[in-house]
Amino acid sequence: xxxxxxxxxxxxxxxxxxxxxxxxxxxxxxxxxxxxxxxxxxxxxxxxxxxxxxxxxxxxxxxxxxxxxxxxxxxxxxxxxxxxxxxxxxxxxxxxxxxxxxxxxxxxxxxxxxxxxxxxxxxxxxxxxxxxxxxxxxxxxxxxxxxxxxxxxxxxxxxxxxxxxxxxxxxxxxxxxxxxxxxxxxxxxxxxxxxxxxxxxxxxxxxxxxxxxxxxxxxxxxxxxxxxxxxxxxxxxxxxxxxxxxxxxxxxxxxxxxxxxxxxxxxxxxxxxxxxxxxxx
Numbered sequence: 001x002x003x004x005x006x007x008x009x010x011x012x013x014x015x016x017x018x019x020x021x022x023x024x025x026x027x028x029x030x031x032x033x034x035x036x037x038x039x040x041x042x043x044x045x046x047x048x049x050x051x052x053x054x055x056x057x058x059x060x061x062x063x064x065x066x067x068x069x070x071x072x073x074x075x076x077x078x079x080x081x082x083x084x085x086x087x088x089x090x091x092x093x094x095x096x097x098x099x100x101x102x103x104x105x106x107x108x109x110x111x112x113x114x115x116x117x118x119x120x121x122x123x124x125x126x127x128x129x130x131x132x133x134x135x136x137x138x139x140x141x142x143x144x145x146x147x148x149x150x151x152x153x154x155x156x157x158x159x160x161x162x163x164x165x166x167x168x169x170x171x172x173x174x175x176x177x178x179x180x181x182x183x184x185x186x187x188x189x190x191x192x193x194x195x196x197x198x199x200x201x202x203x204x205x206x207x208x209x210x211x212x213x214x215x216x217x218x219x220x221x222x223x224x225x226x227x228x229x230x231x232x233x234x235x236x237x238x239x240x241x242x243x244x245x246x247x248x249x250x251x252x253x254x255x256x257x258x259x260x261x262x263x264x265x266x267x268x269x270x271x272x273x274x275x276x277x278x279x280x281x
Contacts, residue, residue: 004059006184007088011057013214014075015042023074037074046070063089080182084216087185104130108243108251116270117255118236124187124248125196126152126179137269138226138236138254139165153180153196157204167225167233170206177210178217185216187248224254231269234262 016036020026025041043053047070055061056071063071068089072082104112104121109130112119118134120142128142128150136143140161142150149155153176156162156169166172184193200207225235236254243249256263 001060004088006188007059007085008057010085010088010214010216011071011075013212014077014081015039018074018076022076042071042074045074059089078216080218081216083218084182084185092186092188104243104249105245111251115253117253117266119251119253121243122152122250122252123246124183124190125192126176126183128152129249134254134266134270137272138228138266151196152176153200157200157207165226165228167227172224173206174210174215175217175219177207177213178215179219181211181214182216182218183248219250228265228269230272231265234265235260236262236266 015038016034018037020037020041023037023041023045025037039053039057040050043050046053046067048056048067052061056063056067068082068086071077072085077085108121112121112130112132115132116134118132118138120131120135120139121129123129131139131142140155140159142155156166156173156176162172163169180193180197183190184197187193197211201211202208219238220240221238223235223237225233227233234256236256238252238254241251241253243251256266
């Protein structure tokens with residue numbers, strides 16, 4: 001059985017993140033040659049032999065749920081990281097009945113256009129599947145760009161405008177990397193994902209560094225801070241909603257705290273009329 005390299009690299013990175021003290025292990029007097037936990041230490045904490053754990057990291061065994069849970073606890077995996085590990089061990093779930101589409105369904109397009117605050121749909125590879133007017137004003141008009149440039153990760157890493165637009169660009173950029181890492185676990189044979197990761201790794205030293213960290217995340221809700229040339233800084237809250245009938249599309253809706261300076265700034269942005277439209281009026 002060939003070695004499962006993605007699993008091995010992920011677990012090695014997670015072992016390096018956990019200190020012996022965090023795992024309740026005395027460091028002793030011997031200098032440690034590896035950062036974090038050794039494989040034999042993980043094996044002891046999980047309750048399996050060292051040989052078994054080595055084969056586990058290599059993807060050469062079929063572990064039980066109990067062993068997977070033990071590894072997850074020992075390596076202090078988050079829920080997203082644990083799900084990623086399971087995908088790497090057992091393969092992603094069967095999604096043959098679901099649809100991957102580069103365009104939103106007509107009804108989803110109507111939903112997008114009916115939302116006044118910024119909203120957009122992300123698909124596989126973090127492709128921008130659809131946006132509404134609010135999103136185009138707050139971020140960038142992806143619809144006006146060539147199809148292969150309608151991608152959030154490419155925008156964040158390759159377009160200087162993204163560094164200006166995001167107040168906390170590094171946090172956003174690292175989240176994009178972690179989202180792509182999760183997608184690789186879900187869609188390991190998608191050539192577009194592989195091509196995008198190869199392109200970004202070659203073009204951005206930051207992407208290459210953060211990709212090697214093997215961080216994994218799925219965004220469900222949170223906040224982002226934007227810096228817009230028309231209205232200044234504003235903080236938006238977002239909620240994420242999986243699009244039914246697809247295996248890879250997520251609808252993101254932005255809003256602001258009622259009565260806040262951010263709400264007023266977003267309202268000014270949404271009411272702003274481009275000069276060309278003023279002349280037509």
